[in-house]
Amino acid sequence: MDLDVSNLNPTDALAKAPASAAPPEQSDLDRKINRCFPGVVVRKDLVKAVKGNAIVPSYVLEYLLGQYAASDDEATIQAGIDAVRRILADHYVHRNESELVKSMIREKGRHRIIDRVGVVLNEKADAYEASFENLGIRGVIIDPGTVKANEKLLVGGVWCICDIEYSHSDDTRVVPWILGSLKAIQMSSFDFDGYVAARREFTSEEWVDFLIQSIGFNPELFGRRAKLLQLVRLIPFVERNYNLIELGPKGTGKSHIFSEFSPHGMLISGGEVTVPKLFVNNSNGKIGLVGYWDVVAFDEFAGKKKRTDKALVDIMKNYMANKSFSRGVQPVGAEASMVFVGNTSHTVPYMLKHSDLFDELPEAYHDSAYLDRLHCYAPGWEVDTIRGEMFSTGYGFVVDYIAEVLRSMRNSDFSDKYQPYFALGTNISTRDRDGIHKTFSGLMKVVYPTGEATPQEIEELLRFAIEGRKRVKDQILRIDLTFDPVDFGYTDNAGGWHPVTTLEEDEYPAYYQMGRKHTAVTTGNESAESPTVEGPPAIPEPTTALAAAPVDEELFEGQRDFAENQRGVSYETLLLPYLRGATEIELHDPYIRMNHQGRNLVELLALIATVKDPADEIVFKLFTTLDDDAQSQQKQVQMLSQIVQEAAQQGLRVEVAKDLGGHDRWIRTDTGWRINLGRGLDVFQKSEGGWFDLGTSRQEFRQVKAFGVTYIRENPEN
Secondary structure, three states: OEOOOOOOOOOHHHHHOOOOOOOOOOOHHHHHHHHHOOOOEEEOOHHHHHHOOOOOOHHHHHHHHHHHOOOOOHHHHHHHHHHHHHHHHHHEOOHHHHHHHHHHHHHHOEEEEEEEEEEEEEOOOOEEEEEEOOOOEEEEEEOHHHHHHOHHHHOOOEEEEEEEEEOOOOOOOOOOEEEEEEEEOOOOOOOHHHHHHHHOOOOHHHHHHHHHHHHOEOHHHOOHHHHHHHHHOOHHHHOOOOEEEEEEOOOOOOOHHHHHHOOOEEEEEHHHOOHHHHOEEOOOOEEOHHHOOOEEEEEOOOOOOOOOOHHHHHHHHHHHHHOEEEEOOEEEEOOOEEEEEEEOOOOHHHHHHHOOOOOOOOHHHOOHHHHOOOOEEEEHHHOOOOOHHHEOOOEEEOHHHHHHHHHHHHHOOOOOOOOOOEEEOOOOOHHHHHHHHHHHHHHHHHHOOOOOOOHHHHHHHHHHHHHHHHHHHHHHHHHOOOOOOOOOEEEEOOOOEEEOOOHHHHHOHHHHOOOOOEEEEEOOOOEEEEEOOOOOOOOOOOOOOEOOOOOOOOOOOEEEEEOOOOOOOOHHHHOHHHHOOOOEEEEEOOOOOOHHHHHHHHHHHHHHHHHEOOOOOEEEEEEEOOOOOHHHHHHHHHHHHHHHHHHHOOOEEEEEEEOOOOOOOEEEEOOOEEEEEOOOOOOEOOOOOOOOOHHHHOHHHOOEOOEEEEEEEOOOOO
């Protein structure tokens, strides 16, 4: 029986927890935020406080909080929270209570609701008809003027506050529901000049932290690069026809912004994409999602075996390149940005060694013509798995406000802001240059909306933009031999050449250059080494995932006993020699429950990850049992889930299943070794030492409990 921890989000419990009774202390940044942007900022932890079991996007809740709790006065905030809770309790429609709400409308004659509303045109009746997703009614007549003012009602639906009336008729063809009023949950206007003026009050670091808090995260837990990776996800909202891809481990929040952050973005499952839904329905001429939404994001886009429509791939390639698609014989232009997010199942070095960083894409999209239309590849593997402590309790923009700001800047072009100081390499192609320009322009609008920045600040964003496009092009060179290599970099005004590399290129240079040799490529100023796609790999390949023990090393067989308080014991000397050469390892230990037991497991996994080849993967099967106490069990499952996710990033596929073997604790490898562990991994004595205790860093300095280990070679041939 499997213990299903793979799909559990470690922050689920936090999301259900009540808000802290004591309000968080305001930081200097929070005070400046409230002074410069009064009325359009909100404390970010309030969303969890009011959400309850209402399944609505964050921007809906923050819209309401912006009406009632956009303040730094605690009494006003608490009154606002109470008001929003009452509104949700009285007006939000839960699917399982739809009949009760319909009865309430009938008895009262009129009732206000919060629901997702979609509209279709009934050609036979020549009338627009609205449907209410949670309330479960359709065919409600809606005024053409209301539809014209809210065209997204026609595609995908919009969250709205509506007054619904009931009037029964003897004519069964007449729908008894009447739409009294409809207000889309999004801002109608804002002061952009005031936004830009207030931006000047913040330093670059303060502004970036402000934006990270607006997304919902605590900036103190992110480095500068990690913050920029989060802000890259905002570029599709501020740049027209921007094509972004992000692949990485699950649980890193790749799709969150596109489903929760803005009423102008639409997140759809990769399996739900069709030509009529996305572009145009030729049978009725109805324009699809790209005609109405600023951003169309494809969730769960990865998956090699996923079926794809070749016609969809072809029209998507044309749209991504030309910003238009064909409606019969008439081309139609649109400005929706395209975002593709998906999970990876392998580590970066594994993908670089065995294929490429687009390895997870469906076969039809693993195509150089499609990939070359991507402006930026965001390295999702660099983003931390979301944990409870990462969420912000500080102030950030009401997301509906910042969504409108970003949308208004789609008309601006900041792509030339670097040119007074820097010039791109001369052999960078037009398509590469376009990708760099759009990413740079988007980051400039997000971070420096005034257009004013120092050369150093501009250089930081330019390098980031070049890296995002280089990641795309370098992988294309692995797939299609007809593409020419490019030397990515820029020159400064003094003529100095600055090459740009990707982080994974610096971390795994041998694997990054596999299948390619270097030839001289002339840049704007000098001759530089640039990769081509010729030649065999020039790196040694290990024969197994864990390097095998030396041939002349005889491993001990039999029993070893250790005395209480003994030091000098570590997993490295106790277990590692017997794990070398293994590609599959089993650990049977029914007691991986407490934090220190989880730490023991993590230390063993970290040791294995340290000595294995980074490009290889090892299967680690953990057989354990769940705690009997429900609360303790929840913490245990959250702990195991986090360990599984973190280990996967280091090439260790941890599989957790129920141990049916009672209290016995042992390890078995696919190389023929069985290690019977008297105490399992729990051999070290409890220590109260903190970070300054040497035992915290090295197992050898810890005292052990009395325990024994038996080494058995089950398969002598190995």
